[in-house]
Each structure stands twice: as C-alpha cells, then as structure tokens.
Amino acid sequence: MTGGAGFIGSHVVATLTASGCEVTVLDCGHPAAHRGPLPAEVAGVPVTRADLRDPGAVAAALTDVDVVVHQAAMVGLGVDLDDLPDYVGCNDLGTAVLLARMARAGVHRLVLASSMVVYGEGGYSCAEHGRVRPGPRVVADLAAGVFEPPCPICRTPLVPELVGEDAPLDPRSVYAATKVAQEHLTAAWARQTGGAVAALRYHNVYGPGMPRDTPYSGVAAIFRSLVEAGRPPRVFEDGGQRRDFVHVRDVAAANLAAVAATETLGGWRAYNVASGRPATVGELAAELSRAAGGPAPVTTGEFRLGDVRHVVARPDRAATELGFRARVGLAEGVAEFASAPLRG
Numbered sequence: 001m002t003g004g005a006g007f008i009g010s011h012v013v014a015t016l017t018a019s020g021c022e023v024t025v026l027d028c029g030h031p032a033a034h035r036g037p038l039p040a041e042v043a044g045v046p047v048t049r050a051d052l053r054d055p056g057a058v059a060a061a062l063t064d065v066d067v068v069v070h071q072a073a074m075v076g077l078g079v080d081l082d083d084l085p086d087y088v089g090c091n092d093l094g095t096a097v098l099l100a101r102m103a104r105a106g107v108h109r110l111v112l113a114s115s116m117v118v119y120g121e122g123g124y125s126c127a128e129h130g131r132v133r134p135g136p137r138v139v140a141d142l143a144a145g146v147f148e149p150p151c152p153i154c155r156t157p158l159v160p161e162l163v164g165e166d167a168p169l170d171p172r173s174v175y176a177a178t179k180v181a182q183e184h185l186t187a188a189w190a191r192q193t194g195g196a197v198a199a200l201r202y203h204n205v206y207g208p209g210m211p212r213d214t215p216y217s218g219v220a221a222i223f224r225s226l227v228e229a230g231r232p233p234r235v236f237e238d239g240g241q242r243r244d245f246v247h248v249r250d251v252a253a254a255n256l257a258a259v260a261a262t263e264t265l266g267g268w269r270a271y272n273v274a275s276g277r278p279a280t281v282g283e284l285a286a287e288l289s290r291a292a293g294g295p296a297p298v299t300t301g302e303f304r305l306g307d308v309r310h311v312v313a314r315p316d317r318a319a320t321e322l323g324f325r326a327r328v329g330l331a332e333g334v335a336e337f338a339s340a341p342l343r344g
C-alpha cells in the first residue's frame with residue numbers, strides 16, 4: 001500500500017488487515033498531508049518512510065507483493081501554482097516509478113485511488129439540446145451569483161445528471177490533471193504488461209481521521225474544523241452544489257472488493273466509488289451543524305475557480321462488478337463525524 005499513513009490509506013490498511021491480507025505500507029509523510037510526525041505504524045502495520053519517486057525504495061518495497069494498492073498522492077485543488085511541480089512529481093512521476101518497478105518485479109495487479117475530479121463538471125442536460133458539456137466557469141457569472149452552468153448553445157441553466165464511468169474526462173485543476181494522468185499511465189501499463197488495474201474514482205470522502213482544515217482539505221474537513229471551534233460552517237456559492245459524500249469506511253470496503261477483483265479482471269477498468277445518494281454542500285453543512293449542536297451555516301457567495309458546480313455519481317458499475325455498495329448513510333456518517341478525531 002502506498003500512502004497508507006494518509007486519511008483514506010489508514011482505513012484501507014485496517015480493512016485489508018482485518019480481512020486477513022498481509023499488508024506493507026510505504027509513505028513519505030508528505031508535509032502537505034502531515035503537519036505532525038509520520039506515525040510509526042497504522043493498524044498495527046509498520047510504516048516504511050520512503051518517497052515513491054525513489055526507485056530503489058520502491059523496488060525494495062515490492063518484494064513478495066501480489067497487489068499494489070496505490071493511495072499515495074498530493075491532494076487538494078492545486079490552487080497555489082508553486083505546488084504544481086510537487087503535484088506532478090508525487091502523483092505522476094511517483095506513479096511512473098511505481099509502475100516501472102512493478103513491471104520489473106512481476107507485480108501485475110493494481111488498485112489505483114483515482115477521483116471524481118477526472119470528470120470535471122458532472123453530467124448535464126439541456127431541455128432543448130439534450131446532453132451537453134458546460135464550458136469553463138466564467139468569473140463574471142460567479143461574481144454575479146450565477147452559479148448554475150448554462151447550456152453552451154442556448155445559455156439556459158442546465159439540469160445535472162448522474163455521471164457514469166464512460167463520461168468524458170475533463171480535468172479542471174492541476175490536481176485533477178495529475179489524477180487523469182495517473183489513469184492514463186496505469187491504462188498504458190496494463191496494456192503493455194497484461195496487468196489488471198481497478199481505478200477507483202472516489203467521490204467526496206469524509207470520516208474519522210480526515211485532515212483538519214488546510215489548503216489541501218476537502219469541504220467536510222473545513223466545515224468540521226469550524227464546527228469544532230463553535231463557528232458556523234461557511235458555505236461557498238449558494239450552497240446548492242451537488243456532490244456525493246461517501247464515508248471512508250465504505251471507501252475502504254471498495255478497496256477490499258477491488259483487490260479481490262484484480263485477480264480476475266482483465267486490463268484496466270474505472271469504478272465510481274460513491275454513496276449513490278447525492279447531497280448539496282449546504283445540506284452537508286446543515287447536517288454537521290445540527291449533529292454538533294452548533295450555529296447554523298452561513299452561505300457566503302464566495303467561489304473558487306477550479307471548483308465545479310455539480311458532480312453526482314452513478315454507482316451501478318461498482319455494485320455489479322465489484323459487489324460494492326456503500327452502507328453508511330449521510331445522517332449516520334455525519335453524526336459520527338461531528339465529534340470524530342481529525343488528523344492534526
């Protein structure tokens with residue numbers, strides 16, 4: 001497991017170990033992820049401190065390995081352009097080093113932590129023009145409080161639709177571009193080696209151990225940090241952005257299912273890992289405030305370029321092919337998350 005000391009990785013380690021897998025963990029303790037020291041072990045598994053970009057360290061970690069579960073990445077929106085080389089270095093060069101060393105070591109099974117960000121905006125349709133793809137968001141529209149993307153042909157507001165795995169890839173941030181590159185690199189590797197890759201496109205993951213508010217954090221952690229401080233969650237845009245919030249224990253279960261599937265899977269295949277029950281960012285904030293007994297959210301109208309309006313997942317493929325279905329409902333997951341420990 002790469003990135004096994006991270007938020008999602010540590011839950012995956014626990015789930016795999018509990019199911020009887022023998023797990024080894026490689027993690028560099030990236031400063032964007034770990035403000036404190038890298039833990040010496042995760043769920044009883046020692047953490048080997050090594051950077052994916054170091055071919056010797058990766059080769060050493062690949063002894064006696066059947067499957068690689070590749071969670072390591074630099075996450076976030078990639079707002080600060082000074083971070084661009086580090087995003088590409090960790091996510092793409094790191095993946096390239098891993099794939100080269102796996103081929104050499106004869107390791108043919110890979111589970112990749114991909115992301116819904118590969119889709120950019122989710123699916124949309126126009127009453128008149130059918131399925132269309134909205135263009136990049138326009139600052140003037142956002143500043144004027146016009147958040148729904150318009151039809152690129154007739155400019156009427158679009159209706160969001162569930163996004164399936166065959167939707168076109170349309171990365172809209174530096175981070176998203178590096179996740180698309182990971183998918184393409186692993187697909188090329190699968191073709192060239194005859195290997196099997198399950199690319200798990202996680203939607204918005206939340207749950208215990210999520211990193212506290214940082215420039216790299218997801219929205220749930222940002223809200224949670226505010227709630228913990230007794231402050232109202234600050235909701236950007238008008239709060240109507242739709243997402244699929246999926247609990248980290250469900251994501252870990254999807255990884256376990258994918259590890260098993262790579263035994264029989266031929267080639268490369270993408271799977272949405274989602275709850276299948278979309279919610280708005282405003283609803284998430286309200287649910288968290290309620291669960292914590294704190295002040296109600298405020299909607300600020302602020303926006304970030306690179307944020308998409310709606311991405312809601314079609315979860316069917318992972319259900320039929322991996323046997324994965326999310327079990328933790330939003331109210332239940334958020335009730336726990338409201339007081340769960342966060343990573344420092």
Ligand SMILES: NC(=O)c1ccc[n+]([C@@H]2O[C@H](COP(=O)([O-])OP(=O)(O)OC[C@H]3O[C@@H](n4cnc5c(N)ncnc54)[C@H](O)[C@@H]3O)[C@@H](O)[C@H]2O)c1
Binds near residue numbers: 072090206
């Ligand atoms: N959190 C989400 O909502 C979400 C959504 C979609 C996809 N993902 C993907 O899931 C994976 C795990 O994300 P997370 O939220 O747990 O992030 P995280 O930052 O908590 O964990 C990532 C781990 O990777 C390690 N790492 C980074 N660069 C490395 C390198 N060069 N060499 C070795 N280790 C390195 C970090 O030290 C960290 O422990 C990532 O691939 C991410 O793109 C996360």
Ligand SMILES: [Zn+2]
Binds near residue numbers: 127128156
């Ligand atoms: Zn139209």
